[in-house]
Amino acid sequence: MAEAFADYEQLAVLPAAVRDFVAGGSGAELTLDRNRAALDALTVTPRVLAGVESPDTTCTILGTPASYPIAVAPMAYQRLFHPEGELLLAAAAAKAGIPYVISTLSSVPLEKIAAVAPSWFQLYWLRDRSMVRSLIDRATESGCGALMVTVDVPVMGRRLRDVRNSFALPAEVVAANLVDKYTEAHSAAHGVSAVAAHTALAFDPTFSWRDLEWIRSMTEIPLAVKGILDSRDARAAVDAGADSVVVSNHGGRQFDGAPASIDALGSVIDALGNDYPVLLDSGIRGGTDVLKALALGADAVLVGRPLLWALAAGAPDEALTLLGRELRDAMLLAGCADLAAVAELVTGRN
């Protein structure tokens, strides 16, 4: 049905407020727009005569073998988009051979999701520390291959679309991993969306480097720190025992003033060196974007919003097939036999 991976945004049929919840960013949405503008302005100089019919896109990300250097980004409440929610998208990821990152705020219990796909678990730092511990234990026991700790949500960025829409989750969509006392917050109050109200109650803004070290001590599986833009923080994450960082501005949904993730990538890689795995998200909308991030030195990318659109269109499978095809095509057209060749491409601006 879709001719390009980016088409699903048009194909998804959704209530306006749910559409806004996905599409929107925080504040004036400057960072949201910047993510796309920076990717569009980035050029990659293709090579020729690589002599390859079928580029090798396989890789290992955080210890997980993958068909593509792509993982499904952690995203909350996927039952907003399809009755099966996370299960349908995770199954598509499994079929495509890429990791699925389960959100702390998934609307299906993590164990059920981990059963259908090679998964990682995304962790928010909750005020209820026993719940944090429990989530780590449950993720490890369910066979999650990595723990991805989100560090850029001390509080939720002010997403004005949601505030203006008085956005609230429908009753049947809940944070299935959490049994918390904040369910009363699941309706919108004036000046704050219900999701933001819940977050404010549940999340602990005092999350610190010491807490990260504590998390590190809680599990043996690979640990990625998601939401890094400053190279000093990248170094600190490594010092705290992280195995990887995800360069991310949370898709323009947190600090509205942040640089585009793709523009922050270089300084992080410079600080960490080439041997340390660096992932990126925010703004990836197709195979060429994936290739651009890899050409700048990322080891893999997380893809978010377009997969929610595809989920709403009932076609996450088709979408991931299309994305994989777009990446292979981009590699072929850029003369790259494998991902190592992508990293050797010359990049520029405009």
Added chain:
Amino acid sequence: MAEAFADYEQLAVLPAAVRDFVAGGSGAELTLDRNRAALDALTVTPRVLAGVESPDTTCTILGTPASYPIAVAPMAYQRLFHPEGELLLAAAAAKAGIPYVISTLSSVPLEKIAAVAPSWFQLYWLRDRSMVRSLIDRATESGCGALMVTVDVPVMGRRLRDVRNSFALPAEVVAANLVDKYTEAHSAAHGVSAVAAHTALAFDPTFSWRDLEWIRSMTEIPLAVKGILDSRDARAAVDAGADSVVVSNHGGRQFDGAPASIDALGSVIDALGNDYPVLLDSGIRGGTDVLKALALGADAVLVGRPLLWALAAGAPDEALTLLGRELRDAMLLAGCADLAAVAELVTGRN
């Protein structure tokens, strides 16, 4: 009512000519537009895991303790926007814990304003020198904590909106601090607005560095020089005894060709060193803008137009609460426990 501090521009109900009087700039409004474009293009790289729930926004500006590094910019004739005018906005500032800068052209006598809020007094250089002296004395006696001398209005910039609207003040709005012989100028003539006509009669364009030294000798309270963009002038202001400079292009209302204030800030700070307090105005529309100015090295900002919109909407209190909240949110999201941390953030462009 408002969901963002910038929203008051839409919420204010005002006659078109008054709206233009506030919103407009001089000439082709290139500098007016540049102020916003430069702030929007500025990026600040957030930090993570600061471990702070409630950032400390307190500071001392020009000797005045403040809850935020923000002061209400000096703005003329606030009874245009609300019957109580300056008194209502000053009370909101007092409640918010930030300094209110009384304009020479306030439409309520300065003593009354100083009685309701911790105030500074803004001074224009008038042809009638005895009136200048009297204003300084009155400001000091009323307890104003600082004197802010405006140096970028030798004449008023040509604000074409006002000229085209033949803008004149209503009879009940007057320059309450001045008892002058220029009241006949309070109606518009062809090719000049009434406000500009009055300014041309009352202000002395020969204002010089020697005059500034004379002002310095007239009072012991802190002296800030407002309207500096060139680093040579910043040095000269210090040499003339100023305690602070305000980097400002008068909100794009004076020389239409000036750089954005935010783009001029760096060279001024470079010239003065980090120990000298530097303020900034022109274009600040929300908490993220405040943080951007501070990240570039400003010690505080003045906020103008949005507070007139809020005054017209009858909600200056709510507006300042929202602005404070936006700054705290921005600091939290940027991982800053206090203002010193903001000054350590990395900045960029686009």
Added chain:
Amino acid sequence: MAEAFADYEQLAVLPAAVRDFVAGGSGAELTLDRNRAALDALTVTPRVLAGVESPDTTCTILGTPASYPIAVAPMAYQRLFHPEGELLLAAAAAKAGIPYVISTLSSVPLEKIAAVAPSWFQLYWLRDRSMVRSLIDRATESGCGALMVTVDVPVMGRRLRDVRNSFALPAEVVAANLVDKYTEAHSAAHGVSAVAAHTALAFDPTFSWRDLEWIRSMTEIPLAVKGILDSRDARAAVDAGADSVVVSNHGGRQFDGAPASIDALGSVIDALGNDYPVLLDSGIRGGTDVLKALALGADAVLVGRPLLWALAAGAPDEALTLLGRELRDAMLLAGCADLAAVAELVTGRN
């Protein structure tokens, strides 16, 4: 009537084809647009506390004393815009105290124009060499204070608006200085405007540096070379005996691919040093633009199109008064007591 010098474009009532003849540029009009974009993007950092009420705008340009560093650019066929044509505009220049540059293609004989204003004469290089000699002699004898040789019209740039409008001069508007055999070309043919057809017949594209030396030898009055953008040509003009160069892309009407005049100015000044007088035209639309050119090092500017609009509006007098006022205002607001101070201003881009 007009509130800004740039307003006359709206105030002029003209047939569409005449309007296009003035407003248009060559080719895709990239250079035309670039002239304005570059001036708008240029910033000048104002100074303060200059202590001056009335800036001194007087200067001497090419030996001619002038009230402002401005001359009326040479422009053809001014009777298209007003029955009195050149005489009315020249009288306005005389009244304003600035030089008027008579075009080779003026629609009133040069002697009559020189009688009403301090004038310079603009020379095209014609195939009929005796006519060139005669024009130089007539200009000198009429008391023209300088000779301005246009070097950027070996052929006329292809102005597509004129071609598409089959633009032709009305019968009563002729090149009054020329008695030539090309009058039959004064009607449009397919694919070429009548003006271009006439130019192709009358002008000599083989114009060379040796010819310029010959011109230099023909007269003692100051010689300016108009249409220089490359610094190597600026040096060559000086070597050929020119007293001044005019940095110009002919208002975007010749080579459509040229840089903005204002962007070419710096390299020309660098090549010639500060002691050599450099003029500029192309894109000047108000007093702030004049100040910008001077801040970049120009000694004076030529102003063209806006004065034709003002002529069509019957108000060249008022227009020059307004332009002078805008320049004085800009100097006051930029803290400049005189033109030397303008040259010390800091410039930037956006």
Added chain:
Amino acid sequence: MAEAFADYEQLAVLPAAVRDFVAGGSGAELTLDRNRAALDALTVTPRVLAGVESPDTTCTILGTPASYPIAVAPMAYQRLFHPEGELLLAAAAAKAGIPYVISTLSSVPLEKIAAVAPSWFQLYWLRDRSMVRSLIDRATESGCGALMVTVDVPVMGRRLRDVRNSFALPAEVVAANLVDKYTEAHSAAHGVSAVAAHTALAFDPTFSWRDLEWIRSMTEIPLAVKGILDSRDARAAVDAGADSVVVSNHGGRQFDGAPASIDALGSVIDALGNDYPVLLDSGIRGGTDVLKALALGADAVLVGRPLLWALAAGAPDEALTLLGRELRDAMLLAGCADLAAVAELVTGRN
């Protein structure tokens, strides 16, 4: 009829799908747009007083004498635009004195085209190697003056307009040089255009540097490698025995992320030195564009799309006359007596 070479796009009357087939690019068409934006932003500083009436545009390209440094780009299926197709366009090239590049996918047999114009032959790397050999032999025997091997089409770029239009060739338009078994692919399937389907079957994506060496060994005529953007590939092409490279992103139709050809030109020339002939295509729409490419160091350009529009308008002759005139005009206005002078012009950006 047309007043500018770029006008033919408006003058061509074509079915929407055929128009899209020509106008479109791959993916999001970022590279397509970038080609034009980069040429428009490029400035060339004109010289003056060159003393030349008629610039010398003659040159020798790949051993072929030419009236202009221009060749007709290889373009498939020209009978889509005119019943005579390639024959009419080639005849126009012959008349204009410029080389015509016959496409592997021409809709008229190459021998017939080579009979009407000085031609070069463009070669795709086909899975059927005997057909490749046969094409090289036929081209050489027909007197083609050069072989231009396209290296940037391992697979066809995904041209979404064609996919969305289910674009297929009409029955009477075929790849006349090929007698292949893939004619069944000449109708569109879901998600792929018929042209792309055919290409996928016929072209060999494993095309490598060794294959290029083999091609080199097959013929003595000059060999140009078309589709180079990376300077390392330019060096490799020379090492493989190529006589020239064509800097090209295939008009924005292959890798959508590539830099503008004009922006890639400099690094290729730097790598090869000035003595090695470098051609350029992608985005050339008029004589000024040709001059810009030459000013940056290209030896000649290929012109594509505008000639298909002109062919559809039945006026390729007139179009090439106009293009030649535009180049001569541009050289005159830029003060260039010959192509060597063009190469000495100063270039800039915006």
